[in-house]
Amino acid sequence: MIKVKFYKRDVNLIGFEANGHSMSAPHGEDLICAFVSSACLMTANTITDVIHLEATAEADDGYLKLMIKSSANSAQDILKGLKLHLTELQKDYPDNINVIISEV
Numbered sequence: 001m002i003k004v005k006f007y008k009r010d011v012n013l014i015g016f017e018a019n020g021h022s023m024s025a026p027h028g029e030d031l032i033c034a035f036v037s038s039a040c041l042m043t044a045n046t047i048t049d050v051i052h053l054e055a056t057a058e059a060d061d062g063y064l065k066l067m068i069k070s071s072a073n074s075a076q077d078i079l080k081g082l083k084l085h086l087t088e089l090q091k092d093y094p095d096n097i098n099v100i101i102s103e104v
Helices: 031-050 073-092
Strands: 002-009 012-019 055-060 063-068 097-103
Touching: 002 031, 002 073, 012 031, 012 073, 031 055, 031 063, 031 073, 073 097
Parallel strands: 002 097
Antiparallel strands: 002 012, 012 063, 055 063
């Protein structure tokens, strides 16, 4: 199962962590993993390389974590969009994706 945890401080999302595999198809053919990976990478790249927020990022096979170090105000729409996208995918694939919100 893919688990995506969004980190929230007060009212702002400040990052996310995605790990695991959906196990819905063989490695390299898993569309659910591709959906989640693509959305998470686009979000991380937009935050770090387009709006240039200071953030830490870690990535490995089946793992991506992004935490914003500076003010996260300008990233709220991007992070909320990712959360909405993944929450909707979770509705379609409840056995493969789990979205969690965690207060920090």
